[in-house]
Amino acid sequence: xxxxxxxxxxxxxxxxxxxxxxxxxxxxxxxxxxxxxxxxxxxxxxxxxxxxxxxxxxxxxxxxxxxxxxxxxxxxxxxxxxxxxxxxxxxxxxxxxxxxxxxxxxxxxxxxxxxxxxxxxxxxxxxxxxxxxxxxxxxxxxxxxxxxxxxxxxxxxxxxxxxxxxxxxxxxxxxxxxxxxxxxxxxxxxxxxxxxxxxxxxxxxxxxxxxxxxxxxxxxxxxxxxxxxxxxxxxxxxxxxxxxxxxxxxxxxxxxxxxxxxxxxxxxxxxxxxxxxxxxxxxxxxxxxxxxxxxxxxxxxxxxxxxxxxxxxxxxxxxxxxxxxxxxxxxxxxxxxxxxxxxxxxxxxxxxxxxxxxxxxxxxxxxxxxxxxxxxx
Amino acid sequence: xxxxxxxxxxxxxxxxxxxxxxxxxxxxxxxxxxxxxxxxxxxxxxxxxxxxxxxxxxxxxxxxxxxxxxxxxx
Numbered sequence: 001x002x003x004x005x006x007x008x009x010x011x012x013x014x015x016x017x018x019x020x021x022x023x024x025x026x027x028x029x030x031x032x033x034x035x036x037x038x039x040x041x042x043x044x045x046x047x048x049x050x051x052x053x054x055x056x057x058x059x060x061x062x063x064x065x066x067x068x069x070x071x072x073x074x075x076x077x078x079x080x081x082x083x084x085x086x087x088x089x090x091x092x093x094x095x096x097x098x099x100x101x102x103x104x105x106x107x108x109x110x111x112x113x114x115x116x117x118x119x120x121x122x123x124x125x126x127x128x129x130x131x132x133x134x135x136x137x138x139x140x141x142x143x144x145x146x147x148x149x150x151x152x153x154x155x156x157x158x159x160x161x162x163x164x165x166x167x168x169x170x171x172x173x174x175x176x177x178x179x180x181x182x183x184x185x186x187x188x189x190x191x192x193x194x195x196x197x198x199x200x201x202x203x204x205x206x207x208x209x210x211x212x213x214x215x216x217x218x219x220x221x222x223x224x225x226x227x228x229x230x231x232x233x234x235x236x237x238x239x240x241x242x243x244x245x246x247x248x249x250x251x252x253x254x255x256x257x258x259x260x261x262x263x264x265x266x267x268x269x270x271x272x273x274x275x276x277x278x279x280x281x282x283x284x285x286x287x288x289x290x291x292x293x294x295x296x297x298x299x300x301x302x303x304x305x306x307x308x309x310x311x312x313x314x315x316x317x318x319x320x321x322x323x324x325x326x327x328x329x330x331x332x333x334x335x336x337x338x339x340x341x342x343x344x345x346x347x348x349x350x351x352x353x354x355x356x357x358x359x360x361x362x363x364x365x366x367x368x369x370x371x372x373x374x375x376x377x
Numbered sequence: 378x379x380x381x382x383x384x385x386x387x388x389x390x391x392x393x394x395x396x397x398x399x400x401x402x403x404x405x406x407x408x409x410x411x412x413x414x415x416x417x418x419x420x421x422x423x424x425x426x427x428x429x430x431x432x433x434x435x436x437x438x439x440x441x442x443x444x445x446x447x448x449x450x451x
Contacts, residue, residue: 124448155448193448197384198410198420200446205413221444231439235386236416250449266444326449 093281098174100281101162101305105331107177107338110376114178114337119163120207120215121330122200123156125149125187127314130157131170133183139210142187143202144195152191154314158322159218160185161312163330164337172319175310177334177376180341184212189219197232200267204236208245213340213347215240216333217249217273218326220265229269229297237272244347248274248333250325251300252290261291261367268329269298274352277369278306278328285368289325292367301352302359303369304328335376342377378424382410382443383431385419391436392417398436405430 031038093100098108126133126140128150140149151157164183165176186203189195200219207215223229237247249268255261268275277300278286285291286307292300306328313320332355339354340346346354359372385402387395399409399419409421420443423431431440 153448189446189448195446196382197441197443197446198382201384201413201416201418201420202411205415205418209415218449219446220449221446230441230444232384232386232418232441235389235438236418239389239416253449265449266446324449 099305099310101309101327101331102174102177104281104283104305105177105335105374105376107335107376108174110338112338112341112377113167113180114164114334114341115180117178117181117214117337117340118184118210118212119178119181119333119337120184120186120203120210120212121156121160121163121333122186122188122203122207122215122217123159123219124153124189124191124193125151125156126160126183126185127151127157127312130312130315130318132161132166132176132312132318136164136166137182138185139182140185140187141203141206143199143206144187144190147187147190149185149187151187151314153189153193154320155189155193155218155326156185156187157314158311158320159216159326159330162309162327163216163334165312169312170318172310175312175319177331178337181334181337184210193219195219197230201232201236204240204247208240208243212245213351214333214336215245215247216330217247217267218324218329220249220252220267222252222254223263223266223269223294223298225263226294226296227263229271230266233267234270234272234297237267237270241272241348241352246274246336246348246351247272248276248329248336250329251275251277253278253288253324253326255288255290257285257287257289261293263294264290264292264298264300269294271297271299274301274332274355275299275370276301276325276328276332276374277303278323278325279303279362279369279373280307281305283362283373285364286323286325288323289368291365292370300367300370302332302355302371302374303362303364304331304374306331332374335374338376378426380408380422381425381428382420382422383407383428384441384443385421385431385437386439386441387417387419388436388438389417391438394436398434401434402431402437405434407431 252265
């Protein structure tokens with residue numbers, strides 16, 4: 001057993017009611033016969049096995065929530081009420097279960113995996129021999145001259161892990177969102193993490209022509225305050241959107257808050273690209289996160305976990321915890337894949353609009369978090 | 378003269394004439410590297426002082442000098 005924690009209480013909804021629940025051979029608990037539901041205690045192995053189980057009679061499995069009386073809306077981040085509510089929320093992140101980011105975005109509670117949805121990660125490639133991707137459908141291509149798609153930097157493997165890592169990793173807690181999605185890995189930066197617009201454009205073109213529903217970009221360039229967004233990339237992103245491909249981009253890490261808030265990086269500052277900033281486990285904006293401070297584009301659309309986020313890393317390390325808007329962008333991409341699985345008609349603009357509508361509002365300026373914290377279906 | 382790498386965006390209404398537009402770009406000294414048909418973009422290189430001339434071609438929506446990019450590592 002990898003974890004050393006106490007049993008977890010979970011709620012189970014079963015199609016066959018009490019008989020079905022008893023048939024699962026779980027621990028002690030209570031059955032609500034008329035509701036076809038029950039509350040049982042399971043150990044970590046049972047928890048993982050239940051989540052991996054593909055049973056049509058098991059309709060839902062969720063960790064038991066702690067409930068409190070309503071204190072009021074979190075309208076003021078400086079109020080004692082908001083602080084107390086925030087503390088209550090973050091104290092429920094179980095460090096031994098899924099990563100805090102999966103819990104905060106409700107991925108842990110989602111029954112969707114992104115199955116059948118094509119997600120493109122355009123970055124430094126992928127460690128093709130990483131055990132966590134051994135049984136996945138992966139299509140790959142390199143757009144870096146004389147360089148294979150194998151990841152010799154690490155960043156690409158990390159981002160792919162956040163977006164599409166498995167339910168049951170080789171080691172440690174679950175860290176990935178769309179565990180069932182089809183991965184499209186496009187290498188657009190080299191071992192030093194550097195590339196150029198041309199690599200990125202080629203990668204986007206490749207992903208669009210292959211019918212990817214989502215493209216995650218955690219690469220870019222800082223822009224000067226007041227600098228206009230790229231007309232070339234805006235045209236590309238708008239065409240992709242119209243064709244059913246949503247591009248999600250990291251907002252950038254060049255701020256030094258509170259003294260300096262840098263504008264959203266290129267190309268995430270394009271209006272047709274979903275720009276994602278980073279929050280920490282207290283749902284506060286990360287000090288490095290760029291913001292929507294410019295008039296011409298550069299609007300922040302969503303926030304996602306981006307501080308102390310665990311994900312995959314090339315061998316021999318296998319895993320790493322890191323911080324940055326690079327970590328936040330693939331969260332949104334993975335959750336977009338879950339939404340597409342839930343409703344295949346959601347593509348392009350409709351998908352973007354759904355992501356925004358489903359976000360959890362935060363007691364932070366829209367300049368910093370857009371519509372709020374991305375949430376899974 | 379110094380050659381620089383650029384990206385050329387074809388206007389929506391001119392996508393069906395992309396081949397002709399490429400010929401016009403080449404006539405001005407553009408050396409094409411890729412024709413990204415999925416998104417209507419040409420990438421390649423040209424003498425620095427000829428960049429502005431590309432913008433005069435009917436059907437060209439935008440011409441930009443290529444930027445370097447990096448992973449967003451904090």
